[in-house]
Amino acid sequence: MEIFLDTADVAEIRRAAQASLIDGVTTNPSLMAKVAGDGDPRDLFVEICEVVKGPVSAEVVAIDTDGMVAEGRRLAELHPHIVVKVPLTEDGLKACRTLRNAEIDVNVTLCFSVAQALLAAKAGATYISPFVGRLDDIGHDGMELVAEIREVYDEYGIETRILAASLRHPRHVKEAMLLGADCATLPPAVLYKLMQHPLTDSGLQRFLDDWKKLDKEL
Numbered sequence: 001m002e003i004f005l006d007t008a009d010v011a012e013i014r015r016a017a018q019a020s021l022i023d024g025v026t027t028n029p030s031l032m033a034k035v036a037g038d039g040d041p042r043d044l045f046v047e048i049c050e051v052v053k054g055p056v057s058a059e060v061v062a063i064d065t066d067g068m069v070a071e072g073r074r075l076a077e078l079h080p081h082i083v084v085k086v087p088l089t090e091d092g093l094k095a096c097r098t099l100r101n102a103e104i105d106v107n108v109t110l111c112f113s114v115a116q117a118l119l120a121a122k123a124g125a126t127y128i129s130p131f132v133g134r135l136d137d138i139g140h141d142g143m144e145l146v147a148e149i150r151e152v153y154d155e156y157g158i159e160t161r162i163l164a165a166s167l168r169h170p171r172h173v174k175e176a177m178l179l180g181a182d183c184a185t186l187p188p189a190v191l192y193k194l195m196q197h198p199l200t201d202s203g204l205q206r207f208l209d210d211w212k213k214l215d216k217e218l
Contacts, residue, residue: 004054005026024052026107057085060095069098085107087109127183129165134166163184173190
């Protein structure tokens with residue numbers, strides 16, 4: 001399963017990329033607004049693409065088909081790594097088909113049902129982003145949606161990639177792996193929790209304590 005970092009913070013992206021922990025990045029207008037400030041967001045997208053050698057989702061802000069297509073084309077021209085992100089609406093799916101016909105990769109976001117995921121695939125989506133955490137927030141099982149999409153896509157040989165999104169903790173990531181999600185996008189705090197385990201910490205400390213008894217240097 002590929003891991004994408006859900007942030008627009010270049011320092012965090014560089015930190016993860018230097019250790020080859022991530023395969024790509026996802027952003028959204030909220031994340032961009034936190035980082036871009038008075039700067040040009042297009043410059044920020046390019047900088048992110050230069051840091052991570054993989055897909056970078058850049059979201060349109062128009063809500064009509066023509067506007068999404070125009071923004072999507074401009075975003076795709078910024079860098080080969082750009083994946084245009086559109087919402088799962090009728091206009092968004094129309095834009096998805098137009099962009100895919102132009103051989104531009106598209107991430108269809110804000111997916112909350114398996115029926116939506118099927119329609120996105122029919123529109124040619126490169127990625128579908130089911131929002132696990134937001135479903136959990138309203139009392140549903142977000143991971144059940146990931147499992148349903150995996151089952152339907154496998155049943156019909158659909159190539160759209162499942163990008164599990166809105167992941168809140170390591171358990172979400174583990175479940176996404178076990179359910180066969182193709183990718184998962186997670187904030188930096190969750191990424192670094194994945195490598196933590198109390199037995200790792202205690203084991204390392206024991207090794208160091210035992211080495212001190214030798215009173216030698218390597």
